[in-house]
Amino acid sequence: MIxxxxxxxxxxxxxxxQGEGIDAGAPSFFIRTSGCSIGCKYCDTKYSWSRGREWKIDDLIEEVLKAEIPEVVITGGEPVEEKNLSVLIRKLSEIDSIRKITLETCGHIFRDDLGAPKLKIVLSPKPPTMGVEFPERALQKFLTTYEDTYIKFAVYDKKDLKVIRQFTYRNAKLIRKPIVIQPLEVPFENYVETSKRVSELVIADREFINDFEVKIIPQLHKLIGLK
Ligand code: SF4
Known part of the structure; x- marks a missing residue:
């Protein structure tokens, strides 16, 4: 009941x-929901794990309208753990001036109630370097349920690349183009260095980049010092 x-x-x-993925560079209004139960080792938004502030959805919509920015990104935390997420998405999709709503999720928890016009779901599963289990089953459900969806894999090293490679070949029929590989930021290495190293690692895998359309896209906002 709404x-x-x-x-x-x-x-x-x-x-x-928008600093990530195939829409990198788009001016965007961000809604960062609170809470995440995944517990990644190198989470860069740990401050979102605890409870934030309850916002009435109507008040959130008012903030979005005031900002006059046509693309809205819902991120976290893990937005899929927010029980009223589907209500928020539907309300946003009814606004004429909103061109696109992007939902960013790690894809560990599947929900089937998120569909709405203008919604794009970006699945960003966390690799072994993050110390969490790879969510193969949930990703398969997202990819079969939602049309406008793509995967953005975070990669730090060879073992991460091996896992996403195995997943991609096993699920080749479900994979939408392109596959985005995002160098994973860790606290003990400069992000430019990580991005360079991961790019070289992926380019060296000629079989993979020939079999799939791959784009290596570092987190642009971090490189230019924006939030
Ligand atoms: S899923 Fe995202 S927000 Fe949650 S712990 Fe992992 S990196 Fe942090």
Whole structure:
């Protein structure tokens, strides 16, 4: 039941550029939901794990309209753990001035109630370097349920690349083009160095880059010092 008091727990709202994936560079309004139970070792948004502030969805919509930015990114934390996420997405999709709504999820928890016009789901499963299990079953369900979806794999080293490679070949029929590989930021290595090293690692895998359309896209906002 949707009411005027339906709320979403939010850590922060901010304006920046989309720094990740195939839409990198798009000016965007970000809604960062609170809470994540995944527990990645090198999570770069640990501050979103605890409870943020309850926002009425109508008030959130007002902030989006005030910002006058046509692309909205819902990120986290893990937005899929927010019980009223589908209400928020549907309300946003009804706004004429909103061109695109991007939902960023690690893809570990499947939900089938998220479909809405203008919604793109970016699945960003965490690799072994993050110390969590790779969510193969949940990813398969997302890819078979939602049309406008793609995978953005975080990669730090050879063992991460091996896991995403195995997943990609096993699920080749489900994979949409292109496959994005995002160098994973870790606290003990400069991100430019990581991006260079991961790019070389992927380019060296000639079989993989010939069999699939691969794009290596570092986190642009981090490289230029934006949030
Ligand atoms: S899924 Fe994302 S927010 Fe959650 S712990 Fe991992 S990196 Fe952090």
């Amino acid at each position: 009411s005027e008091t339906t709320t979403v727990n939010v850590t922060e709202l901010f304006i920046s550029i």
